[in-house]
Amino acid sequence: EEYQRTFIANVSHDFRSPLTSIKGYLEAILDGTIPPQMHEKYLTRVISETERLNKLTQGMLTLNTLDSKGYLNRTNFDINRVIKDTAASFEGTCSTKNITFDLTFSDNIQMVYADLGKIQQVLYNLIDNGIKFSHTDSTIYIQASSKYEKIFVSIKDTGIGIPKDSIKKIWERFYKSDLSRGKDKKGTGLGLAIVREIIQSHGENIDVVSTEGVGSEFIFSLPKSTNL
Ligand code: ADP
Numbered sequence: 383e384e385y386q387r388t389f390i391a392n393v394s395h396d397f398r399s400p401l402t403s404i405k406g407y408l409e410a411i412l413d414g415t416i417p418p419q420m421h422e423k424y425l426t427r428v429i430s431e432t433e434r435l436n437k438l439t440q441g442m443l444t445l446n447t448l449d450s451k452g453y454l455n456r457t458n459f460d461i462n463r464v465i466k467d468t469a470a471s472f473e474g475t476c477s478t479k480n481i482t483f484d485l486t487f488s489d490n491i492q493m494v495y496a497d498l499g500k501i502q503q504v505l506y507n508l509i510d511n512g513i514k515f516s517h518t519d520s521t522i523y524i525q526a527s528s529k530y531e532k533i534f535v536s537i538k539d540t541g542i543g544i545p546k547d548s549i550k551k552i553w554e555r556f557y558k559s560d561l562s563r564g565k566d567k568k569g570t571g572l573g574l575a576i577v578r579e580i581i582q583s584h585g586e587n588i589d590v591v592s593t594e595g596v597g598s599e600f601i602f603s604l605p606k607s608t609n610l
Pocket of ligand 1: 507511512515552557558574575597598
């Protein structure tokens, strides 16, 4: 019950602030406080707030299906290929911040047995964070290395890092550090909660090593394909 209460309080809080600004901008446009030549600027903000609400709803739905022990649709696939494709999908965002990827694979092809769609989401969320919290003109290092019956995937940035006292909280639903609240208005604080839920549902682990002002590294494991 306590959990339910906190959850609802967080949801309400996170929905209220974009709704308040949307209402404020639209009223100011209607009553003329914002002059016509400024409409485009404020309507763009309205759209960005609705995108945030959309992301929140999407994230909550994803968590909800993961919660209800949504079954895993496991297949054998090459994790290197998925990393390359996911990284490539960030090309646009990367070029505006001049961020490059450095990919290292311990073997040409590394087959894992996992839920492809969900692992794509994990990589997407971790790379998205890596870019968001990196400075311009930097590199994001992604590695996939084989160790015994596992493949370890690491996503490492040289960005703002995570303060010691918030490192445990980053996995909580809706948690966003104060630092990132200002910088990243589109964030929902649900990304890492989803990532952890997915990795744990595979029976695997995810860890983070981070130093404020130096950067962060997220490492998770996946089972290698067997009987191939
Ligand atoms: P969001 O990115 O939407 O804020 P997440 O759940 O993905 O939500 O992340 C929660 C918080 O963890 C972020 O707000 C940020 O404070 C911190 N964080 C996550 N990834 C990184 C990173 N690569 N570098 C620094 N801080 C990070």
